[in-house]
Amino acid sequence: MTAFVPQPVPLEMPPGDPAAVDELVSDVSGAGFWLAVLRDELSGPAASAPGWLGNDAVAAAGQVVRVAGLAREAAAAVLGVRGRLSAYGELLRETRRGISRLREEQEEDTRAAWARLQGLQDVTTAMRTGAPDAVAIVEEFEATEAARRRRHAALLEVLAEDAAATVRALAGASRPVGGSGRPGDEGRVLAYLAAELPGWGDEELAGRGARLARVLSGPVEDADWNALAREATAYAGSAAFAEALLLGLGVEGVRELLGVLGDGRLGADSAVAGLLAGALGGALRTGDARDPVGAVLDAVYVGVEQQDARVAVDPGPDPDVVALGMGAVLAATVGMRSGGLRPETIGTWGRQLLAREHAWDGWRSVERAVPANLRVPPVDPVPLVVGLLADSEAAEAATFLGGLHVWSAILARSWDDGGAAVADLVERAGAEQGPAGDSAVRAGLRALGAGLADGDPEDWRVDRGTAAAVAPALGRAVAGHIGVAVEALWVGVDGGSGGTSDALRGLGHLTLARDAEASVAQALYDWARTQPTAFEGTSASAPLPAVAVPAAYVAAKEYGQRLDHALDGFEAQEAAEEKEWWWDHTVGLVGFAPGAWGVGLGLVEGYLAITLDMDGTWTDPVDAGLSFDGADAASAARAGVASDSAEQARAVVDQARAAYERTADVLGRPEPPVSPRTDYLEPLGEVATDVAVDRARRGFPVPFYGPR
Structure with missing residues (x-):
């Protein structure tokens, strides 16, 4: 065991200069004094802006009042923080004095410890062997140093707490002019004062x-x-x-x-x-x-x-x-x-x-x-x-969705959130009553039905996932603007002579969503009950609106069901064609190998494509959708129109069926593509063709098996 005197613990001074703090206190005091002078001056007759007349006098007086208020708040804050700064400066000075005293004590204790060690008979041997007298002197010095370290830490801790309180006070003093007490507040203060003045x-x-x-x-x-x-x-x-x-x-x-x-x-x-x-x-x-x-x-x-x-x-x-x-x-x-x-x-x-x-x-x-x-x-x-x-605001959302190209691009997209934000936007736009809301709803229906007029959905650019996500919100929007739906349905009642049928087709697609269909159906039922029910002058060719519109809606629902089946078919066709293209441009290339190898591999590749369902065929989807006919249209019309006689009941049925048929004719019946049949002889035919071409290229006669 040995004994040695440790190095004295470092007793660092806290950052900051008491003289600089005193100078800051002086500056703050001066600022507070002049702010107080300004406050007092503006509290007198100047606050009324003498010599100014009319609106100018009112504006000037208002400015004076605001400046006086700023001066009053700033003076109170500055004068209040002056005392805090003074107290901190004094504590900083006292802390530095205390640490200086600790340093003096440390120097004296260090000298005393070495003097006592030197007084031992053989200090070197005593230190090396850990003599009890030497160990006692060292342990006493270490204990004194530990106590001194704690006193130093306590002084710095008290100062740090006071510094934090001073920082908070300074930050608070900047609030009357918009500051936060953080570095770089110049822009914030300028913006605040610019607004106030x-x-x-x-x-x-x-x-x-x-x-x-x-x-x-x-x-x-x-x-x-x-x-x-x-x-x-x-x-x-x-x-x-x-x-x-x-x-x-x-x-x-x-x-x-x-x-x-x-x-x-x-x-x-x-x-x-x-x-x-x-x-x-x-x-x-x-x-x-x-x-x-x-x-x-x-x-x-x-x-x-x-x-x-x-x-x-x-x-x-x-x-x-x-x-x-x-x-x-x-x-x-x-x-x-x-x-x-x-x-x-x-x-x-x-x-x-x-x-x-x-x-x-x-x-x-x-x-x-x-x-x-x-x-x-x-x-x-x-x-x-x-x-x-x-x-x-709803008006802004409706104005944005009032453009057809906006709806078309939105519906053509897939969305990372599944279309939730688009649904929220449609909901907000649908809450706008009046022309802007009508335009947004009308554009949505038209975009949903665009590209379907020829009965071939192949050019339809709507993403089905997006359409499904938006449908409930759009259905509620249509219900809130039911006149737009009536306008679209009347195109069908008129046999297509009343305008574009895109909105009508879009309405048909919208009915695929159960929530949307329920919202629109209820709104149409409520609408029909408020319409005139006088049958005089009406006929199958000039029907009662309360009868024809609900009937046309049933035709739109029928169209939506058939459209859904057609879209399933086109998706199956597209998937099959993509698989065939991939196969032809990868595995299918083996058939281009030269000679007999190419012929053999081509034959295997052709039948393997059929086996693995890579030959461009697909399974035609089953139409599992609901069906709606003229009888359903008549039932829907009777639900909204009361008939007082058998003659009126027949008129409701005749007019509803006629409106249904005309609307169905306008909409057409979407048909899915039909998969080509699997041709099991095609690989053999392709191989025979390849062989014939190869023989002709090399100058061999090509066998002919037909009649001479």
Whole structure:
């Protein structure tokens, strides 16, 4: 066992300079004094804005009152925190004194311990052998050091607690001017004061917006984009700043920024996205005929006719990359607790995105764009549009869904959430009463039925999964706008002369969803009971609406059942053709081997394709749907119309059957494709043909087995 004197424990001084704190206290005291002077001055006659007249006097007085209120709150906060800072400065000074005393004690104890060790008869031997006297001196020194370490830690702990309380007090003192007490609060305070003092703040913010627009319009290093945007994020939504920024950038400047965001070079959660979201949401239209701010908000950034930049000669970013930039701005809006893009701008962008997608046969921008600098996965903007508008006002949702191409593109898509957000959007749009809601519902039915007029669903572009997900919400929307359904059904009653039958076909497909069908049926029943029931002047060719419309609805239900069967058939055909194509372009290539090997392998391949169901045939699906005929139409009509005599009862039946038949003729009867029969001789025929071609190529006579 040996004994040795340990190194003295470090006794570090706390950070901070008491003199600097004293200087800060002096500055805070001066600020508090002048704020108090301003408060007192504005509490006197100046608060009434003497010399001002009329509305100007009212506005000026209001400004004075706001400034006085700010001065009063700020003075109270600053003067209150002065005492907290003074107390902290004094505690910091006392803590440093205490640690200095600990250091002096440590030096004295260290000298004393070594002096006692030197007093031993043979200190070296005593230390090496762990003599009891040496061990006692060392243990006593260690105990003193441990106590000193605890005293030092206690001093720092008390100071840290006081520092935390001082920080909280300082943060609270900044709240009257919109601060949070965190670094980088300049923008937040500026935005707050600009809102409270518009006479001063508008000019300051407008100047900052114009300057930032000039900087962003010039060459900017990738590393600087986010830094520039981050400085202005706090007041990006202020109208004065936003308008100056957008006017300085113009349509082309905003498009360039969207392109920069879309190519991924700025990374995820770019501050530029938040800047644009705030500015586009904060800018106010002037309402004039020539509105430059409105021109930026309403500009076409992603056009249908714009070509892919990889093959186009026009300058500017690829429109599909711009679409990805829109996705970044929309994602920033989702993450904001307030502010961000307004619903009308979201709708404008969404219509542009879906119109382009519709024109490209459903090929999405997120699939077409391949930015060279992409560092993060691209964001598909369309689901963000749908989600944001589903949370907006009903009028905004209805306006967005009022376009046929919007519905067509939405229904052609498959959705990661199974179509839940689209259903929410349809629900919200259906809640809008009046023309906008009618237009949204009508467009939905037309898009659902488009491409079915020839009785061949092969060109129908609707995704069946999306249609099923949306159907319950659309059914409730149709029920809430039952006039749209009546309008569509009357096209069938008129024999197709009353307008397009797309909405009628869409209504027929909608009836496949049980919830949707129940909603529409109940609404039609309620509608029929409110219609006139006078039979005078009516006939099978000019039926009573209360009779004809429910009967036409039964024909639409019959069409929906047959359409569902036809769609099953076309899906089976498509699956069979895909399997056949894959087989022909993989296993089927063995038949091209030269000589006898190719003939033999081709024969095996042909029969193997038949065995494995890879020959392009399929099992025709069984039509298990319900059937509805003229008798069902008559029953539906009788349920809504009371007949007082046998003659009226016959009239109901005759008119209902006639309306059913005319509607059925307009709708047609969709038929599924029929699978070709399996041809077991086809592989032999193909082999014989291959042999004949090979013999002819090599100059051998080809046997002829027909009549001479």
